[in-house]
Amino acid sequence: MIRKKLIAGNWKMNKTASDGVTLARDIVEAIGRETSVDIVLCPPFTALESVGAVLEGQSVKLGAQNLHPEKNGAYTGEISAEMLRGLFTSHVIVGHSERRTYFGETDEFINKKVLTSLANQLKPILCVGETLAEREGGSTLAVVQRHVECGLAGVTAEQITAVIIAYEPVWAIGTGKVATTEQAQEVHAYIRDLLTKLYGAPLAQKVRILYGGSMKPANAPELLAQKDIDGGLIGGASLESRSFIDLVKSAVAAGGFPWFSLRAAGMRPAIPWPAGGAFRNPPPLRNRPPDLLPARVPSAGRARWTTPHAGRAVALRRQDRRDRASHRARPFPSAARHR
Ligand code: 13P
DSSP states (O other): OOOOOEEEEEOOSOOOHHHHHHHHHHHHHHHTTOOSSEEEEEOOHHHHHHHHHHHTTSSOEEEESOOBSSSSSSOTTOOBHHHHHHTTOOEEEESOHHHHHHSOOOHHHHHHHHHHHHHTTOEEEEEEOOOHHHHHTTOHHHHHHHHHHHHTTTOOTTTGGGOEEEEOOGGGTTTSOOOOHHHHHHHHHHHHHHHHHHHOHHHHTTSEEEEOSSOOTTTHHHHHTSTTOOEEEESGGGSSHHHHHHHHHHHHHHHSOHHHHHHHTTOOOSSOOOGGGOSSSOOOGGGSOGGGSOOEEOOSSSOEEOSTTHHHHHHHHHHHHHHHHHHSOOOOSOOOOOO
């Protein structure tokens, strides 16, 4: 089963709105059209709107770092799902260990956030993972099981593929101490087994499980090559464009679709790339070089495409529409009923 890799940057409490714009611009310039892996930026709430404007029309998506499960009301300082959707946010991190530790978030509360995200077409990135004491006490898998099962309570089979799970061993976060590939793969495989028990193998195979905790360009290729590691949730290394871009490139090399992997490796496919490499992910119409602009001539009836590239011109327009649609959060089956 090929799962598209996902690299998400969790900026935590870093970057003002204008610093965020600078960083997002650098990222977009380098990898804004990359579609062989999914890329998500999660700035603080105060930078969501300005960073969202930079991402408009690009394939990089916008994520938030938290949400409140209630629809609205007297919850000073909190942000609702509807507010996030209003800024075209498509993903939201829930249950990060920093929220569990410093803000006392419980599994039940986190579960409400997961359900609220899904009900509002936001893809939750559910964070799970053990502390150092729990690992040393031999309870890693029990803790992860509790986080996964409680976090997903009431999530239906229809909804589960919209959920992304991030395994983040707390002892590896911000410490420079990364889990070994064996340690990480063991827990990822365990999470996949849990999902298989809950939802059956075909669905469990579709859910992406990210690794988070001191992931850097140097250790990413080995981690991303593991069978059950489908990407990364990146803290420190997402705050600097160079390292984040390198992480995305590692993900492309590790798991982009074959067509794109060839391109990432600088190789040519048997069938030549469409002109300008623009077919799959074209620049917006207004920036398109003249040879790719479809010509239209006025006619009495419906306008007709007249270039020898007529078919391609239509495809380019369709792709344009798809690009724009994918920037907004894509709806997925409604969350009317929970198990
Ligand atoms: P670091 O990459 O800084 O260890 O942070 C990981 C993390 O907490 C992402 O959510």
